[in-house]
Amino acid sequence: MLSERRLEVLRAIVQDYVGTEEPVGSKALTERHQLGVSPATIRNDMAALEDEGYIAQPHTSAGRIPTDRGYRLFVDKLAGVKPLSSPERRAIQNFLDGAVDLDDVVGRTVRLLAQLTRQVAVVQYPSLTRSTVRHVELLALAPARLMLVLITDTGRVEQRLIDCQAPFAEASLADLRARLNSRVVGRRFTDVPPLVQDLPESFEQDDRGTVSTVLSVLLETLVEETEERLMIGGTANLTRFGHDFPLTIRPVLEALEEHVVMLKLLGEAKDSGMTVRIGHENAHEGLTSTSVVTVGYGSGDEAVAKLGVVGPTRMDYPGTMGAVRAVARYVGQILAES
Amino acid sequence: MLSERRLEVLRAIVQDYVGTEEPVGSKALTERHQLGVSPATIRNDMAALEDEGYIAQPHTSAGRIPTDRGYRLFVDKLAGVKPLSSPERRAIQNFLDGAVDLDDVVGRTVRLLAQLTRQVAVVQYPSLTRSTVRHVELLALAPARLMLVLITDTGRVEQRLIDCQAPFAEASLADLRARLNSRVVGRRFTDVPPLVQDLPESFEQDDRGTVSTVLSVLLETLVEETEERLMIGGTANLTRFGHDFPLTIRPVLEALEEHVVMLKLLGEAKDSGMTVRIGHENAHEGLTSTSVVTVGYGSGDEAVAKLGVVGPTRMDYPGTMGAVRAVARYVGQILAES
DNA sequence: CCTGGCACTCACACGGGCCGAGTGCCAGAC
DNA sequence: GTCTGGCACTCGGCCCGTGTGAGTGCCAGG
Numbered sequence: 001m002l003s004e005r006r007l008e009v010l011r012a013i014v015q016d017y018v019g020t021e022e023p024v025g026s027k028a029l030t031e032r033h034q035l036g037v038s039p040a041t042i043r044n045d046m047a048a049l050e051d052e053g054y055i056a057q058p059h060t061s062a063g064r065i066p067t068d069r070g071y072r073l074f075v076d077k078l079a080g081v082k083p084l085s086s087p088e089r090r091a092i093q094n095f096l097d098g099a100v101d102l103d104d105v106v107g108r109t110v111r112l113l114a115q116l117t118r119q120v121a122v123v124q125y126p127s128l129t130r131s132t133v134r135h136v137e138l139l140a141l142a143p144a145r146l147m148l149v150l151i152t153d154t155g156r157v158e159q160r161l162i163d164c165q166a167p168f169a170e171a172s173l174a175d176l177r178a179r180l181n182s183r184v185v186g187r188r189f190t191d192v193p194p195l196v197q198d199l200p201e202s203f204e205q206d207d208r209g210t211v212s213t214v215l216s217v218l219l220e221t222l223v224e225e226t227e228e229r230l231m232i233g234g235t236a237n238l239t240r241f242g243h244d245f246p247l248t249i250r251p252v253l254e255a256l257e258e259h260v261v262m263l264k265l266l267g268e269a270k271d272s273g274m275t276v277r278i279g280h281e282n283a284h285e286g287l288t289s290t291s292v293v294t295v296g297y298g299s300g301d302e303a304v305a306k307l308g309v310v311g312p313t314r315m316d317y318p319g320t321m322g323a324v325r326a327v328a329r330y331v332g333q334i335l336a337e338s
Numbered sequence: 339m340l341s342e343r344r345l346e347v348l349r350a351i352v353q354d355y356v357g358t359e360e361p362v363g364s365k366a367l368t369e370r371h372q373l374g375v376s377p378a379t380i381r382n383d384m385a386a387l388e389d390e391g392y393i394a395q396p397h398t399s400a401g402r403i404p405t406d407r408g409y410r411l412f413v414d415k416l417a418g419v420k421p422l423s424s425p426e427r428r429a430i431q432n433f434l435d436g437a438v439d440l441d442d443v444v445g446r447t448v449r450l451l452a453q454l455t456r457q458v459a460v461v462q463y464p465s466l467t468r469s470t471v472r473h474v475e476l477l478a479l480a481p482a483r484l485m486l487v488l489i490t491d492t493g494r495v496e497q498r499l500i501d502c503q504a505p506f507a508e509a510s511l512a513d514l515r516a517r518l519n520s521r522v523v524g525r526r527f528t529d530v531p532p533l534v535q536d537l538p539e540s541f542e543q544d545d546r547g548t549v550s551t552v553l554s555v556l557l558e559t560l561v562e563e564t565e566e567r568l569m570i571g572g573t574a575n576l577t578r579f580g581h582d583f584p585l586t587i588r589p590v591l592e593a594l595e596e597h598v599v600m601l602k603l604l605g606e607a608k609d610s611g612m613t614v615r616i617g618h619e620n621a622h623e624g625l626t627s628t629s630v631v632t633v634g635y636g637s638g639d640e641a642v643a644k645l646g647v648v649g650p651t652r653m654d655y656p657g658t659m660g661a662v663r664a665v666a667r668y669v670g671q672i673l674a675e676s
Numbered sequence: 677c678c679t680g681g682c683a684c685t686c687a688c689a690c691g692g693g694c695c696g697a698g699t700g701c702c703a704g705a706c
Numbered sequence: 707g708t709c710t711g712g713c714a715c716t717c718g719g720c721c722c723g724t725g726t727g728a729g730t731g732c733c734a735g736g
Contacts, residue, residue: 040711043700257574378679684732694721706709
């Protein structure tokens with residue numbers, strides 16, 4: 001177990017290193033923080049911290065920098081979440097309030113997060129799986145060609161074209177439309193399947209095939225079309241990473257472009273509360289020198305999607321966490337209103 | 339006017355520089371190309387080319403590199419468009435054929451272009467303004483709340499919610515839907531406005547307000563919602579730029595993230611044929627050290643949108659142009675089929 | 677008009693020496 | 707037991723002088 005002071009030393013090291021981007025030595029530490037002890041004492045503490053794997057020296061005669069493990073301890077035990085200033089909060093609200101549709105909300109959120117944190121922002125579109133159905137519409141584009149439109153409570157709209165084997169009477173269509181809506185509106189996607197299972201039976205023999213087709217397309221849309229999307233922004237901030245560029249930044253850019261990778265990353269995060277994954281804690285190889293801060297957001301009590309930022313392990317954790325949490329909160333509000 | 343051989347020297351310089359990324363000297367030139375003259379002669383030619391502003395020396399005693407003007411001449415007079423190999427063509431077709439919807443087509447195209455050219459790919463979504471209407475649907479979500487769905491010939495679907503002042507009878511709705519479709523299906527967006535102008539007059543007094551509202555939303559969608567979208571990919575290729583990184587790459591990333599900037603860029607290109615903008619020919623400041631190769635693509639005879647790549651001025655122009663043209667052609671085919 | 681020769685210029689790589697920040701350890705003080 | 711000041715040591719980074727080689731411009735001769 002580390003003594004109180006040693007934890008304090010670790011905190012100081014993290015803070016200084018994040019600020020200066022340079023290895024921090026014992027003397028500099030005593031000068032910049034009121035630790036009340038001499039550099040020699042700090043040196044002993046640092047040696048102990050190094051033994052425990054919390055800090056490391058890049059070169060024999062350089063200062064120390066935190067390891068991933070050190071950042072972990074810092075985040076878990078030493079750092080709080082720094083709330084935003086009230087001008088910042090107002091700016092967020094103003095900026096997000098101007099959004100006109102879902103795409104716009106997500107787009108603005110990405111830009112906002114990127115600007116606030118000066119890092120790469122990742123925002124997942126509200127997921128279909130956790131949403132509820134606001135409305136289902138069925139229209140006949142041609143006698144044997146239908147279009148299914150699904151509107152979610154988060155404002156997302158999905159449409160599918162359906163080719164039927166046989167023409168479908170307008171009356172039957174209206175009937176199906178009405179029954180569908182009465183059963184599924186307001187339901188969560190995952191609850192829908194059992195609710196519509198028996199629908200074909202209540203139709204005439206001739207129409208059952210078409211009804212089944214429609215239902216299967218609907219279920220496909222609900223489930224398989226959990227094809228989750230996301231938007232990414234602020235990649236220009238990657239250039240602030242370090243000066244050993246190409247090697248550092250390239251794999252990160254590659255990972256960011258693979259939305260599948262990013263979705264997996266978000267999926268691994270906790271559903272509620274904030275998740276911070278530091279350096280090697282990220283499974284993906286390209287991201288082992290980055291930290292990822294994510295949090296769920298939603299229109300109501302429950303999270304429907306996640307958002308977060310990707311930055312160097314050497315990031316301002318309290319500030320970043322504060323910004324991420326605040327943005328998630330406001331986006332949730334905006335979604336609830338619309 | 340430059341002699342034949344001097345043009346040949348310029349071509350050789352461009353080719354070598356693009357290949358090696360290093361300034362090319364007179365001796366190396368004679369060794370790698372059969373110019374039939376000695377280095378001394380080449381030196382004279384190079385001096386002349388430098389006087390004319392086609393090449394420059396980064397340092398007093400280094401080789402020459404092409405200037406923007408040099409590349410311009412190369413592209414205009416010296417370079418052809420290099421056709422793709424047939425395996426490449428097959429790969430393109432296979433890859434694009436797997437697309438399931440418009441988003442997927444655009445996404446695959448971006449990845450394809452980025453991979454083929456090893457540069458940043460930019461693909462504009464098929465523009466609404468040049469498309470035609472495949473179908474318009476109107477549905478009542480609630481007595482006084484309508485939804486307008488617009489389907490284009492390129493498979494794009496736009497939807498809008500409409501709040502009406504007064505309830506709108508189902509019969510009137512069906513009537514409006516039918517009339518709308520009979521007038522606008524198959525029409526180009528720009529032709530629609532005069533065709534629907536008089537519609538409100540043919541409805542009952544009570545419904546005219548709602549009809550007008552619907553029409554104005556439709557026109558808004560057609561015109562204002564020429565909010566053109568685009569997709570960008572392959573930014574990781576930027577890391578291959580040079581070794582003087584941050585300064586070069588940063589403004590480029592910033593420009594790429596500003597979709598408005600990129601759309602303007604595409605808008606400035608010729609509507610038909612390929613456009614190559616080299617270095618300072620690009621108005622945007624962040625892109626003055628890049629070249630942009632764009633071409634229009636479309637489902638039929640006419641271009642409905644543009645795509646292209648952004649890369650260093652020192653790029654393989656013939657190869658890039660070949661890839662861009664080929665991809666545009668195949669995307670056009672895919673769109674026409676769907 | 678082309679060529680070989682020649683003197684000149686410079687960017688860059690290499691190597692040595694100095695500097696200073698930072699460390700570990702130890703003996704002594706509290 | 708813990709902290710402190712002192713001390714010897716390490717080593718990365720910086721400055722600087724030198725050498726090298728690629729590349730140039732110019733000129734006289736074919």
